[in-house]
Amino acid sequence: MAALQAILEEEAPHLLEKREKKERREGLPELKNAEKGKVVLRFAPNPNGPLSFGHARGIVINGNYAKEWDGELILRFDDTDTVVKPPLNEAYQQIPEEAEWLLGFKPHRIVIASEQMPHYYEHAVLMLERNFGYVCQCSGEAFKEFRVSKTECPCRNNDVARNLELWGKMNDGTFVPGDAVVRVKTAMDLKNPALRDWPALRIQNTAEHPHPRPSIRSKYRVWPLLDFQSAVEDQIQGVTHIIRGKDLMDSTRKQTLLYEHFGWTYPETMYWGRVKVHEWGGFSTSQMRRDIEAGMFTGWDDPRLPTLNALRNRGITSKALRDFWVELGVTQKDISVPLSTLFSHNTKSIDDEAPRLSFIREPVKVELKGEHSDSVSVEIHPNHPERGMRTFDLQSHHIWIEKEDSVKNEVRLKGFANIETSNSPTEELSALIGSVDRNDRRPIIHWLSESNATNATLIVAEDGELNRLEGLIESHSYPHGTMVQIERIGYARILDDTTLIFTHS
RNA sequence: GCUCGUAUAGUGUAGUGGCCCAUCAUGAAGGACUCUCAUUCCUUCGACCCGGGUUCAAAUCCCGGUACGAGCACCA
Numbered sequence: 001m002a003a004l005q006a007i008l009e010e011e012a013p014h015l016l017e018k019r020e021k022k023e024r025r026e027g028l029p030e031l032k033n034a035e036k037g038k039v040v041l042r043f044a045p046n047p048n049g050p051l052s053f054g055h056a057r058g059i060v061i062n063g064n065y066a067k068e069w070d071g072e073l074i075l076r077f078d079d080t081d082t083v084v085k086p087p088l089n090e091a092y093q094q095i096p097e098e099a100e101w102l103l104g105f106k107p108h109r110i111v112i113a114s115e116q117m118p119h120y121y122e123h124a125v126l127m128l129e130r131n132f133g134y135v136c137q138c139s140g141e142a143f144k145e146f147r148v149s150k151t152e153c154p155c156r157n158n159d160v161a162r163n164l165e166l167w168g169k170m171n172d173g174t175f176v177p178g179d180a181v182v183r184v185k186t187a188m189d190l191k192n193p194a195l196r197d198w199p200a201l202r203i204q205n206t207a208e209h210p211h212p213r214p215s216i217r218s219k220y221r222v223w224p225l226l227d228f229q230s231a232v233e234d235q236i237q238g239v240t241h242i243i244r245g246k247d248l249m250d251s252t253r254k255q256t257l258l259y260e261h262f263g264w265t266y267p268e269t270m271y272w273g274r275v276k277v278h279e280w281g282g283f284s285t286s287q288m289r290r291d292i293e294a295g296m297f298t299g300w301d302d303p304r305l306p307t308l309n310a311l312r313n314r315g316i317t318s319k320a321l322r323d324f325w326v327e328l329g330v331t332q333k334d335i336s337v338p339l340s341t342l343f344s345h346n347t348k349s350i351d352d353e354a355p356r357l358s359f360i361r362e363p364v365k366v367e368l369k370g371e372h373s374d375s376v377s378v379e380i381h382p383n384h385p386e387r388g389m390r391t392f393d394l395q396s397h398h399i400w401i402e403k404e405d406s407v408k409n410e411v412r413l414k415g416f417a418n419i420e421t422s423n424s425p426t427e428e429l430s431a432l433i434g435s436v437d438r439n440d441r442r443p444i445i446h447w448l449s450e451s452n453a454t455n456a457t458l459i460v461a462e463d464g465e466l467n468r469l470e471g472l473i474e475s476h477s478y479p480h481g482t483m484v485q486i487e488r489i490g491y492a493r494i495l496d497d498t499t500l501i502f503t504h505s
Numbered sequence: 506g507c508u509c510g511u512a513u514a515g516u517g518u519a520g521u522g523g524c525c526c527a528u529c530a531u532g533a534a535g536g537a538c539u540c541u542c543a544u545u546c547c548u549u550c551g552a553c554c555c556g557g558g559u560u561c562a563a564a565u566c567c568c569g570g571u572a573c574g575a576g577c578a579c580c581a
Contacts (some may be wrong), residue, residue, distance in 0.1 A: 025519060025528095046581045059566080073513045140579065147577080148507080181579050192508045193576040202579035226581050250511060254577045273511070274574065286580095327530070329518065332511055334574050341517070344531060350542055358541095383544065414540055437541055446541065467543045 027326055028127070031065055031241055032268050039071025043099070043107075044078045044230065047091035049285040051098045053306040057272065060325040061243055063103040073235055075099055075107035078230065079114045080223050082209045085286060085434045087114075089212045098308050102318045111237060113229055114216045120224040123262075124182055124201055129165040132261040133200060136183045137167035147196045149466045156197070170203055170222050177203045184228070186257050194250045195257065200228035231255040239267050246271035273335040280306045301463035303501060305415050311456045314461070315483050315493035315503035320346035343504040350483045350491060350503075355380045355387070358446045358474040358484040359458060359500070362403035365450070366421065368394070368431035376449075378415035392416075392449035400453055400472055405445040412444045413489070446487045448472055458492065459500040473500065 031039065045055055061253060066073035075096060079087040091110070100106050111391040127133035136143065136155040146153045168181070182201040190196050206218040224232070224498050230251070234242065236469070242252070252269050259266045283306055291297055300311040311321070323345045328335070356379070377389040392399075406413060406429060412418045418434035456473035459466065478484065482494045483503070490505035 044581085048581085058549090077579060084578090136579095143579095144577090178579065190508095193509065194576080199579060203529070204579085223579095225579075230581090245575090246510065246522055248581090251581095253509085297509090321540065327517070331518080332574095333517090335512070338532090339533085343530060347544080354543095356541080356543085378540085381544095382541080393519085395562050412540065416540085444540055462549065485541085485543065487543075489541090 004474075014411050015301050017110050017328065022040075024277075028061065028064055029270075030442070031069060034071075034241065034268075037070045037233055038240065039066060039069035039236050040074065041243065042111075042168070042234070042237065042239055043064050044074075044076040045095065046081070046085055046285075047077045047079050047087045047095055047306075047324035048085045049088055049289055050091060050094050051102075051308040052283070052285060052288075053277065053280075053308065054275065056102055056308055056505050057275065057325045057328075058244065059099050059102050060322050061272070063099075063105075063107075063328060064322070064326060065241065065243070066108070067105070071240075071267075072108040073103075073484070074109045074111055074239070075082045076111040076233065076237075077113055078226060079112065079211070079213070080226070082204055082206055082211045082223075086209065087212050088289075092213075098312075101312065102308065102321060104318065111233065113224075113233065114211055114227075116233060116236070117220055117223075119236055120201070120229055120232055121222075123448075124222075124224070124228075125167065127184070127261070128167055128182070129160060130261070131160055131163075132185045133163070133182055134158050134185065135163050135170065135180050136197075136199075137166070137180045139178065146188070147193055147452040150196070152188050153183075153197065155183075156185065170201075174222060175203055177191075177205050179203065182222075182250050182273070184254070184258055184261070186254075192250065192253065193208075195253055198254045198257075200258075201225065218430045226376060227251050227254045228258065231258050234267060235259070235262070236266050241268045241270070243270040243272070243330060246273055252424055259365070267490070270330050271332050273332045274326075274335075275328065276336040277306065278336055278338045280339075286482060298466075302466070303459065304464055304466055308326060313493070314345050315491060316342065316351070317349045317483075319349045323349070339504075346504065347491070351485065352381075352383070354483045354491060355476075355478065356382070356390075357476060357484045357486050358448050358454070359489060360402050360448050360453070360472040361448070361469050363400040363448075363453075363472045364403050365404070365428055366379055366399050366401055366407040366419075367428055367430040368397045368399060368419075369430050372397075372417060372433045372436075376416045383413055391452075393451045394449050396450045398450040400448045401445060405443075408443060408445075409431065410442050412438060412442050413447045414444050416447070418442060447472055454498065456498045456500060458486075458500050458502055459495075473498075 018225045043058045043062045063073050096110060110130060128486050134156055136153055138153050143153060166180060168464045181199045183197045184200050186195055186197055188196050201222050203221050204223050206221060209215040256266045288305060297305055301313045302308050303310050312375055324342045371395060374395050375391050375393050377391045377476040379385055380387045380390055417436045420434055421429060452475045453472040454475050456471060458469040458471060460469060478494055480494055480496055485491050491503040492500040493503055496500055
């Protein structure tokens with residue numbers, strides 16, 4: 001093939017196109033039609049719970065593009081449903097904080113849909129007045145018939161005055177939920193049935209299901225659906241690029257039809273596919289909420305849960321999360337990723353900082369026999385001797401080792417000396433000190449001197465279980481929240497004076 | 506059922522007609538360093554879903570098949 005090309009170059013060079021040498025792309029794909037400083041992106045969660053691992057993708061990807069193009073990232077609360085997925089008041093505080101933690105910067109604008117209702121009403125009326133929308137009084141089932149049979153619903157022929165009159169009845173309480181919706185006129189023979197005369201606004205019973213925001217409560221009966229609300233809001237905010245899950249592809253098409261009616265230009269759009277994390281499987285905010293309320297989890301930050309809060313609490317850094325999502329990119333493939341991929345990013349982001357500590361699971365006390373020094377010092381971080389040493393006091397001649405290690409007869413105490421344990425069934429375990437120099441290949445184990453050990457609990461979330469391992473931690477003075485590496489076990493985060501949470505190995 | 510979308514090593518990912526007997530990361534195996542089963546470094550392994558077509562040339566374009574996913578809600 002290459003040979004053929006060479007011949008062609010000789011004989012008929014005009015047949016070959018000249019091409020630039022391509023470089024491997026770094027990071028996210030190029031944003032189409034983007035202009036430096038003029039890019040506006042948004043991330044629009046429903047505040048019906050705290051952010052989860054999946055939300056992080058939206059924040060990271062949109063945030064990264066905003067940063068890359070000197071643009072803006074809007075954090076928008078799509079809180080227009082009070083019945084099926086009712087918002088949670090705390091989330092309005094928590095989500096911006098979590099987003100900032102994840103991004104490393106504050107979102108440039110925060111928009112709350114429920115506060116933008118006048119805009120949506122204005123556009124709804126405009127839509128009726130210009131006659132590309134109508135009030136439909138068919139039931140859901142009745143309309144479904146029209147949709148599948150590609151026939152127009154009779155309400156479609158209402159004149160403008162009639163539609164405005166019905167609009168009034170939707171708003172004044174004459175109509176109850178189910179009585180009427182506002183639909184956008186499209187061609188009824190569109191190939192994709194999902195798009196045919198799609199619903200834009202509906203009535204909610206906000207007397208029984210008030211909006212949780214005190215300023216909203218039962219103020220409105222008619223609420224926009226996502227496709228309408230989002231479309232209008234994107235236009236108002238001047239959004240230039242929308243990057244979201246491919247489950248919203250049909251939403252884009254609906255919204256494009258609305259944009260055409262209004263004479264607007266739809267933003268550039270990109271999609272990502274579904275991501276499953278092997279260890280978590282499927283999860284939804286609503287399901288988590290039910291499970292927490294049922295007492296299956298300790299709260300939104302239960303380390304078994306895939307919430308951002310839980311991951312953060314457990315010791316996953318925002319950098320690891322960012323690197324993880326950027327690496328996955330914005331392909332439309334549906335993928336399944338093991339948690340170890342995230343952990344590998346996390347190790348990279350914490351190992352160089354994490355001080356080393358000894359933690360003894362199932363401690364066994366050992367009496368040291370023979371000559372040894374009064375204390376032993378080991379490095380706080382083996383790759384950073386300048387950070388100093390930690391010192392174990394040995395004047396009591398007693399140390400702790402893990403039960404699992406105690407059955408081995410010849411081991412080496414890390415940083416100290418070889419020992420030979422002698423196990424008499426009645427007496428406590430004793431060990432004869434051997435060579436201080438390392439002179440053979442015997443296994444190296446971690447240990448703790450009696451006077452440097454503090455009782456501690458290591459919380460381990462594994463296989464859906466939450467286990468509390470009681471043990472001994474090396475005495476230290478690191479502040480709460482510090483990431484440490486517990487030698488031979490893995491990384492952990494210090495929660496308080498006597499508790500650590502296991503991050504990963 | 507209708508509609509839309511996706512298919513590259515075990516897992517992710519680069520690649521929009523010749524640079525590709527295919528990139529990078531992760532993983533696995535081996536090794537170096539190391540008084541941690543960590544970190545770092547080195548080596549090796551391993552992939553273009555299938556079948557047609559277009560073309561001098563196809564991972565890349567077209568058609569068909571298969572598989573997987575999503576939408577068809579008065580949820581977001």
